[in-house]
Every structure is written in structure tokens, then in C-alpha cells.
Amino acid sequence: MERKKIAVIGIGSFGKLFAKYLFQEGHEVLAIDKREDIIQDIKDFTTVAVSLDATDESALRSQAIEEMDIVVLAIADDFQTSVICADILKKIGAKNIYARYQTDLQQKILSLLGIANLFNPEERAARSMSEMLGYSSVKSNFLVSEEYSVVEVNVPKRYIDKTIAEADIRHKYEINIITIKRYIVNKESKRASDSKIEKILGIPKGSMTLRENDILVIFASQQSLNKFLEG
Numbered sequence: 001m002e003r004k005k006i007a008v009i010g011i012g013s014f015g016k017l018f019a020k021y022l023f024q025e026g027h028e029v030l031a032i033d034k035r036e037d038i039i040q041d042i043k044d045f046t047t048v049a050v051s052l053d054a055t056d057e058s059a060l061r062s063q064a065i066e067e068m069d070i071v072v073l074a075i076a077d078d079f080q081t082s083v084i085c086a087d088i089l090k091k092i093g094a095k096n097i098y099a100r101y102q103t104d105l106q107q108k109i110l111s112l113l114g115i116a117n118l119f120n121p122e123e124r125a126a127r128s129m130s131e132m133l134g135y136s137s138v139k140s141n142f143l144v145s146e147e148y149s150v151v152e153v154n155v156p157k158r159y160i161d162k163t164i165a166e167a168d169i170r171h172k173y174e175i176n177i178i179t180i181k182r183y184i185v186n187k188e189s190k191r192a193s194d195s196k197i198e199k200i201l202g203i204p205k206g207s208m209t210l211r212e213n214d215i216l217v218i219f220a221s222q223q224s225l226n227k228f229l230e231g
Contacts, residue, residue, distance in 0.1 A: 003027055007068045008046075009054050009085060010075030011038050014100070014121050018074060020045045030063060054085040057092065066093045073099040073115075079106055086113050147221050150178065155214040158231065165206035173220070173228045177204050181215040 004027050008019040011033040023029045023046050031042050031049040043049035052059040054075070065071060071094045075082045082099065089097050090113065098117040101107040107118055159167045169175050183196040201208070210216075220228065 004069040005067065006030070006070045006072065007032060007063070007065055008072045008074055009033075010073065010082075010100070011035075011042050011049075012074065012076050014076065015072075015074035016042055018072065023047065030068065032060075032063070055081055055088070057088045060085075060088055061092055065089065066095070068094065070096045070098065073097065076100060076102065082106075083109060083113065086110060086115055090114055148219065149222065149225065150217065150219055151225060152181070152215050152217050153229065155210050155212070155216055156229075156231065159210050160212050161209060163207055163209050164204055167210065169218075169228065174224045175218050175220040175228055178217045178219055180204050180208070180210075181217065182211065183213060 006022055006027050007030040008015050008022070009032045011019065011031050015031075015033070016038075019029050019031045019042060029046040029048075031039065031046040032052060032054060033039055033042075034051060034053055036051045039049045039051040048063075050063060052063070054060065071089055073082055073086055073089070075085070079102075086097065086099055096117065097115055098119060099110050099115045101110055101118050101120055102122070107120075110118055159169075164177060169177060180201040182199050182201055184199050185196060218225075218228075
């Protein structure tokens, strides 16, 4: 994994978790929020945590924002600050700006400012949850974009004991199988609860036979996924 320098501006509930996960993944994380108590709470889980006004151009420049590989504008409850900060970030030449929005109007305004990478974590979480509840075979769902997802799904019964080439999922549904998770018997286990262990089978070949209880990790559009699950 390539270590990146990432700034997270706005350490609310989402920003806090996001910054922590990035730091745990080994990235260099700069956390910025106007509240000192929030900064004190996050400082041990980031590379640098700074309390400053995100609408102050000089303050942002002092943190060398333009040198960051990615800047994530995660402010949720003060859209005016988001707009001003986004405008400053564009002005000082920040690279790869990602901005959070909550309404369609906010999305349009940020787009007009030239911010191409926009996200709504609540919408994505709700969509992912609804898909998991809507299909019992879906184990997890990670949204890559508004259209595409990486999904873990139980192998449909119609494909059990068929090879990947025979199933021909890629051509029938325009779905790519990234890998397969398979539970195998752990003969050395002393406890029944540990008798099965999950194994990642790597990049699957066309000759690989799909077995009952296999979990397919697939990349697909929502439309293709629905067709695949509905058979």
C-alpha cells in the first residue's frame, strides 16, 4: 500500500472515524477542526492534529495543505464553512479535494466551485444497509462510486458445482469475481467453534469449481448485481 498524506478537515462523528481508519492503515493524517477539545481527543490517532479556523486562508497555508496528496472536507453541520474552505482549497492549489454534502443543493454548489469528488456518507451507508437487508445472500457491500460496489455474496445455488467458466457470470451479468472466500475444516482445532476457518482463494481461474457456502467477492454495478441476485 502506498503511504499518502491526507488532511481531514472537520472532525465530527464521521471525520473522527475516517481519520482514525486512515491512520491505522498507515497513512500520514493531518486532522483539522476549530474545536480544541475535539483536537485533543483525536491527536493520539493521527500524525498531526491542529485546531484552526478552516475559513482562514493563512491558517490553512501554515499547514502546507497544498502538499497533501488528498484533502477531505468532512464538515457536516456548517455548510457555509464548507463552501468558504472549498474555495480557499481551490485557490491555494490543494490536490484531490473530496467534499461532503448532505443535500442536492449542496452538491450542486460544491460542483459549481469545481469540486469533482463529492460524497454523502449517510446516503452510502443507508444504501449499503438496504441492499444487505433486501437480499439475504449479501454479506457486505462497499460502495466504490454512485454506481459500482464491491460486494460479498453467497454463491447462488444454480452455480454450485459449476466452474467459473461454466457459470460465465462475467459475460451474462457484466460482473467480475475478485476472489472467493471458502470455509475449510481445521483438523488441528480442539474446539468445535474453531473447526472451520475462512480462506481467501486468491485470483480465481476459470477452471475453479464453485462450492456450496462459497462467498463470492464481486465488482458490479447496482443494476448488474440486482439481475445476478434475482437470477
